[in-house]
Every structure is written in structure tokens, then in C-alpha cells.
Amino acid sequence: MLRWVARRLRTTPVVIALSLARMSEALGNSLLIVMLPLYVAARPSTLIDLPREMLIGVMVSAFGFVLAGSMRVAGRLSDRWGHRKWLILTGLLLMALATAGFPLADGFVTILALRSLQGIAVALVTVPALSLISSTTAHDNRGNSLGLYGSFRMLGFTAGPLVGGLLHHHFGFAAAFLTGSAFILLALVLVHFTVPDDGPARPRSPMVAVDDGQEVAGWSGRSRVTLLVLTFGQLVLAASLSLLGTLENLFNERLGQSALAFGVAFSALTATQIVSQVLVGRLSDRLGRKRLVAIGFALLGPILLTMASVQTSLQLVLLMMLFGATTACTIAPSLALAGDLAEADNVGRDMSAITMGFALGLAVGPLLGGMLASASGLGLPFKVFGGVALLAAVLMGLFATDRYGKSVVGKRADRPK
Structure with missing residues (x-):
């Protein structure tokens, strides 16, 4: 089956x-x-x-x-x-x-x-x-x-x-x-x-990676930078997502809506994300990961900035749907790119860096968002986080790479029977 x-x-x-x-x-x-x-x-x-x-x-x-x-x-x-x-x-x-x-x-x-x-x-x-x-x-x-x-x-x-x-x-x-x-x-x-069961860990072996077209021993410097950029991006993404729940009461007060109305808006985000992730994942296999991740953060910035001035419940629902689509552009392609660049015997280490960034975002987002909202109301947290999302897009475009070499998991897969 x-x-x-x-x-x-x-x-x-x-x-x-x-x-x-x-x-x-x-x-x-x-x-x-x-x-x-x-x-x-x-x-x-x-x-x-x-x-x-x-x-x-x-x-x-x-x-x-x-x-x-x-x-x-x-x-x-x-x-x-x-x-x-x-x-x-x-x-x-x-x-x-x-x-x-x-x-x-x-x-x-x-x-x-x-x-x-x-x-x-x-x-x-x-x-x-x-x-x-x-x-x-x-x-x-x-x-x-x-x-x-x-x-x-x-x-x-x-x-x-x-x-x-x-x-x-x-x-x-x-x-x-x-x-x-x-x-x-x-x-x-x-x-x-x-x-x-995939069995015990395999003996470690010398790695060969590709850095700007040249094969070098070990993990390439460009790959390390890419992983750092991806980790930062996932931190920004998780912090932005956690910000929504943290500021729910402020949204409801400004828009004069109930908790149910906010729940409907948040459901619009998750529903859009569910549909979009598979489509974006397949698209990243054809067009490359880096481009989609950079586009996702470039769109996330303006969406967060617009949320700072949302005035109606309908606007909130539409922005939440766009939020869901842009997060789909950043999640699966980021994880896939980390998997592409991971060393064959260090996949867990490299994937854990991405997930650690997301977890830190879940921890930092509510604290920082609450502090900013307490100081200046609903708008300031979204302006700050929107600016940081644009920074993530710039870093992705300038410093990340889509390349992978012989050492990585990318070209071949060990498929358990």
C-alpha cells in the first residue's frame, strides 16, 4: 500500500x-x-x-x-x-x-x-x-x-x-x-x-565538495555560509509566525473582532501552506532551491510591513493567505537545499542547524514581539520583522549557493528496502 x-x-x-x-x-x-x-x-x-x-x-x-x-x-x-x-x-x-x-x-x-x-x-x-x-x-x-x-x-x-x-x-x-x-x-x-531501520552509523570517510567549481577536501566554505544563511532565515520565519499568536489580542482589539475571527484568519494561513508546500517543493526540484527561498523572504517582508497597518478582518485573512504561500516558499526548499549540501555522514548535523534556527525563532519571536508591542503598539513588531525578512532575502541572494558535490547526499540516495 x-x-x-x-x-x-x-x-x-x-x-x-x-x-x-x-x-x-x-x-x-x-x-x-x-x-x-x-x-x-x-x-x-x-x-x-x-x-x-x-x-x-x-x-x-x-x-x-x-x-x-x-x-x-x-x-x-x-x-x-x-x-x-x-x-x-x-x-x-x-x-x-x-x-x-x-x-x-x-x-x-x-x-x-x-x-x-x-x-x-x-x-x-x-x-x-x-x-x-x-x-x-x-x-x-x-x-x-x-x-x-x-x-x-x-x-x-x-x-x-x-x-x-x-x-x-x-x-x-x-x-x-x-x-x-x-x-x-x-x-x-x-x-x-x-x-x-537504517542500521548503525557508517564509518566516516573523506569528503569531497564543490566550491565555485573546484573540488576541495571537506565541506566547502560556500556551503557553510549557505547553511548559516538558511538557519538565519528559518529563525526569522519562525519568529514571524510566532508573532501572530503573541499579538492576537491586539489584532482583535484593533479590528473589533472575536477570537473566532482570528482563528479563521489563522486557518487561512495554514490551509494555504498545506496546499502550497507540495507545489513549491516540486517547483524547487526543477528551478532550484535558492531562487525560491530568496523570493519567499522578499515577499514576506512587504506582507509583514502591510500587517502593521491592517484595518479590516478581510484584509487580515487575505494577508494570512499570502503569508502561508510565502512561508511555503521558504520551508521545503530550505530543508531540501540543506539536504543537498549535507555531507553524507553528517546529515543530522547539517539538518539540525536548520531546525535549531526555527526553534530559536519560536522562542525569541514571542519575547521580542511582546516587548516591541508593549513599547509602541501593534505596528512596530511587524515593521521590525518585515525589515529582517528583507535582510534574509538579500543574504540568500548574495551568499547562498545551489551547488552540491560528490560528498553530499544530493546526487545519490541510499534507499532502504
């Missing part, structure tokens, strides 16, 4: 298996976006005496920082130990246990500890999964595969808050958390039975 679906979608069975598993995991994990702020507000905080809003901000940022710090460790484990399937299974098990533990939490410190454990768990799932996809796809199909993977994950991410809200409304917190844990365990079962 997986092989038939993979042929229809022009990818490999491993990609389909991981995509379905991440969709289930994302559904279980993303319902916490709705649940945890409500849960923190409903639980006493005896050891940390801070306002409720600050406690929620601390929890969100702590998750992002722990996730970012764990990404590099997960990448090293993936490269040095191998057995990426078992790293993914370990991460899913930790995530499910932490989610099931929330109903037992007696205060904020326990909630914070469980959420931090989830940060470690997400890193153990994300980096090995991306490394497996990069290692089992060819250069001319990697963008399509990562686009499919991202779209399936976004489907789960979109459904999770809705499922969590309904369960909380009708049955309470415990039912929502336990259902989330069940979906994560379903992902664990899918990975266990459908993803082959």
Missing part, C-alpha cells in the same frame, strides 16, 4: 510512512497550543510568583530554547550512532508520556518540566526524520518529498487545536491530554511497523 501511494506521489515509501506518523504526532502535540495556556491559568504557581501572562510566556520560550539546544544533540546522535528509527521511537515515547503526565501536574513548575521534556522529545523525532528523508531521496525529488512531509505535518498541526478545544469544552483537560497522547502513540506504532 505504501509503495503504491509513494509511486502516485512521486516519492519513497519511507517518506510516506514518516509523513503519516508526523501528521498523527503533530495532531497530538499541537492540541497543547490551546490547552497549555488555559491549563497554566487554572493551576496555582507557588514557587514562581509571576503574572499569568508572564508564566505562559516563560513556558513557551522555555520549550523553544530546550528544543533548540536539543536539536544539535539529536543531530550528532543521528550521525554517530545511526539507528534513526529508534531515535524517532524514543522521542515519540517521551512525548506521549509527557503529554499523558499533564493531568497529574500539581503546579506550574511541573508543567514547565513536562513541556521541557517535550522539547527534547520533539528534537529526537524531527532531526532523525529529516535526516532519513534526505538520505533516502535523490536531489531531483527531495523538494517534492519534503513538501509532502511538511503538508502532512501541517494537516495534523491544523486539526490539533480544534480537537483539543472540542475535547476540553465537553470533557475537560484530562480527556484532551490523554487523547493527544494516544495520537502520539499511534505515530509510534506507524513508525515501528512501516519505517525500516
